[in-house]
Amino acid sequence: MKKNQQTKKRKKIVYDLICCKEYQPMRAKDLAVLLQVPAGKREELHEILDMLLKEGKITVNKRGKYEAVRGSKKEQEKEEKKGKRDKKEKKKKETQKYLIGIFAGHAKGFGFVELLDENGEDIYIPEEETGGAFHGDKVQVALKKENKPGKRREGRVIKILERGTREIVGTFQESAGFGFVVPDNQRFLRDIFIQKENFLGARNQDKVVVEIRDYGTRKRSPEGKIIQVLGNSEEKGIDVLSVAKSCGLPMEFPEKVLNQAERIRESLNEGDFYGRLDLRDVPMVTIDGEDAKDLDDAVSLSKEGNLFHLGVHIADVSNYVQYSSALDREALKRGTSVYLVDRVIPMLPKKLSNGICSLNAGEDRLALSCLMDIDEKGKVVSHGIAETVIHVNERMTYTDVKKILRKEDQQLAERYRELLPMFFQMEELSALLRKRRKKRGAIDFDFPESKIELDENGKPVRIYPYEQNVATRIIEDFMLAANETVAQEYAQAGIPFVYRTHDTPDMEKMEPVLELVHRAGVKVKKSKEEIRPKEVQKILKELEGKDSEDFFSRLILRSMKQARYTTECTGHFGLAARYYCHFTSPIRRYPDLQIHRIIKENLRGKMTEAKMSHYEEILDEVARQSSAMERRAEEAERETVKMKKAEYMESQIGETFEGVISGVTDWGLYVELPNTVEGLVHVNSLMDDYYVYDSAHYTLTGEKKKRSFAIGQKVKVRVAQADARERTVDFVLAD
Structure with a gap:
């Protein structure tokens, strides 16, 4: 009886969709994508469509697309x-x-x-x-x-x-005398019709870029012309390239920009040091990942009594990228460097990002330094910002610094013997800064990143969680300290600036989440007043160690607003910081590059009324563009990771894993594996029982066997199906 009700409900959903006046006739597979039917359960949709056909409510046109039957x-x-x-x-x-x-x-x-x-x-x-x-x-x-x-x-x-989209990336499907391009980006719901003379030599299943010539109407498909054939989808790197192109990421620099970069000298002379504070005798290091090439921050530290002297030295990119130059316009257009699974799409040409602007060990470099004096409570008691010339002693990696501090490698300790006292002081100061930040209520969402290793053919061979260690925390804490210090100085001075802000959450969004957390047995002080960072911090502390910790932490994170760039210093909720900006990465983030120019104008005594007016005029657009490009980069990075995870699981079909239920819906259970891959256990695969979904408690319970599934529960699953194109992974229970 219950199953019949479920079938009736699904028939209504499908029929209402097809009868909708905005609906464009489409094939079953496109309907499945639109309705988000999991790849392994498409047969159910076909059964529903067959029922509607037999009832005479819908029909199939000559192109195999479903339409509603017209009345009188x-x-x-x-x-x-x-x-x-x-x-x-x-x-x-x-x-x-x-x-x-x-x-x-x-x-x-x-x-x-x-x-x-x-x-x-x-x-x-x-x-x-x-x-x-x-x-x-x-x-x-x-x-x-x-x-x-x-x-x-x-x-x-x-x-x-x-029109914001002139070009779309997709898969070319050839028919007799014409073709269609099926967009890769599922935000574009309609296929693009291609006349034969506009194929550009594309073959069936090629990845292509199509230029839209006509956006169509409700009854007529959009029409376009293929302007680039990327290659067959099986070729190395074509899948990632397609995602990048689909997100509108620029893959090549204009010739004018490259020519301008080529004209920049690769070395410094004494004239470049004029008017700068010479810090070349101060011991300092860079600490980055093993594969990093654009090193834009170095750190130095010494201690006198209970006072730490911390130096955060940032590459002076603005010395080489002049305002409104071809390089600058292209950097603003890109907004940020993008880090995809198999490549980096830089904001600046490699001649700059990996060359003269990179703080390579053993080389003299120009920098903008934030020099802070910090007491034993982690408070910045005084500071100065200066144009400097520096000389990095060693290029360190997070892994090596961690091994040194945890005394895991005696050979490393011997190799960097002279720097050992500084490393241990860094660990000490990092702990003080973190403790102070935590005391004021800063929220720490410590989710591990997904690391994906590819072979020489671009195929994923290993996926694992990459968690923070003592070395990554040291750099994070020092960069946060510099960002806050710089933001506070310029906010209090009233000089036009670009800030990194994070608004207080809307309680209408937060209240339902707090209610769920409360039902999970966590003490929550519910109020319709604004929630404070310290209250969120306490909730996360209460969740520590619980099976549902990751789920609720993500739920709380999603209920918050998105951080963005603004010209008003409204504070950063997540960091519980009154003042915050992005100062430390001008090689890969445009806002950092922009505020470096402002800081240097101010340091040189050139911040006139005219300059103030100039910055007030341009900074709103800088903030808006930077925020938009950051979101574009995040989307591309997220999509390539999802794609490679699904591709990796294609090679694991039939294998059994233990995972944790990370989500429950009326469609089934989402299960996350230890390697960070998430997949769906469809409700219809849960044996011969009818399961009831409780949205208030995120549980799924069988009516006959009374077996329940809930957030945080450990289960064994077998990989049933995976689809890299649709970024989906389907599991079935293995126990």
Whole structure:
């Protein structure tokens, strides 16, 4: 009986979708993607479609795409009249205030609009109100009148002002006399029609870049022209390249930019040191990952009594990248370096990022240094910022420093004998800084990163969690101290600046999460007032050691707002910091490069009223562009990791693993393995029982056997299916 109800419910969902006026005829596999049906359970969708076909409610056209069966002419006219009435009613309910923003599509059809002229929550756009907008389009939005305070705002796209996507990356599918490009990015829901004369030699299943010539209508597919054939999807690196191209990442530098980089001298002379503080005799090191090549921060430390003298020395990239030059314009356009699984897409050409701007050991380099005096309580009691010339003694790695501090390698300790006292002082100071930060309420979400090792053919051969160690924490603590110190000086001076801010969470979003945490047995002080960082810190402390720790920690993190760049110093909630900026990575982040220019103007006494006005005029756009490019980079990095995880699990089909239930939905259980791979155990694979989903407690319980599954529970699973293209992994229970 329960199963029949479930089938009836699913039939209604599928039929309502196909009958929707915005629906474009599509094949079963595209419907499966839109409905997010797991790859291993597509047969259920086919059964639902077959039922609807037999009932005469839907039909299949010549291209194998499903459509709703049209009613009589009288019924159609009736529907049209009803549609017009509904449209008028909607217009009455909307305000006359039109807002402008960027449309972000979702694989399920709906979307969000991020506003350009105000802060706050994005506007939710239902599927039927997208107005034909593509992901990335600049649109005009009308808000609905019934939006209630504290609830997410909802609206409709009334006009497309500017198309944000001219090119789309996808898989070419050839038919007789024509073809289609199926977009890789699932935010683009419609295939692009390609006439035969626009194939550009592409073969079936090639990865291609298509230029959109016509965005189509509700009844007609978009049309385009293939402008680049990336190669067959099986070739090395084509999969990652496709993701990068799909996210709009620039793969090559313009010739003008490269020529400008080539003209920069690779060495320094005494004239370059004029007016700079000479710190070449101060012992200092860089500490980075083994494979890092763009070394933009060095550290020095000495101790007198109870006072630490910490130096954070940052590459003076602004000395080589002049404002509004070709290099600068390209850096702003890119916003950030992007670190994908098999390559780095740098913000600056390698001639700079790996050369004269990199703080390579044994080389004289220009730097901007934050010199701090820190007491035994971890408080910065005085500081200075100076243009300097430095000379790094050693290029250290996190692994080697960790081994030295944990006394795991006597040979290493002997090799760096002269630096040992500094390393142990660094560990001591790091602990003081961390303790002080924790005392004020800073939140530490310590999730391990996924590290993916590839073979010579670009295939994943190992995936493992890469966790922080004592050395990574030392550098993190020192960089945070410098970032806060610099931000405080310029905020208090009232000089135009770019800050890194993180707003207080909306309690409407946080309240349901706190309720779930409370039900899990964790003490929570619930209030409709703003939550404080220290309260979140206490909750995370209470969760430590519980099976549900990772799940609730991620849930709390997702309920918070996203950090961004702003020209107002509104503080950083996650760090419990009143002042914060990004100062320490000008090689790979544009905001850091921008504020270095401001700092140098100020140090040289050139921050005139005209200069202040200039920066006030340009910095809002710098902050907006930098935030947008950061999100683009994060999306590309996330998608390539998901893809390679799924590809790795394709080679593990049939293998059994022990994992932890990381999520529960009415579709089934999400299970995370020790190597950080997450997959879905579909509810229909849970034997011959009917399972009930309890959304309030995140549990799934069988009605016959009364077997329950909950967040944090350990289970054994077998890999049933994996699909790198769709970034999905399916498990079945093995016990």
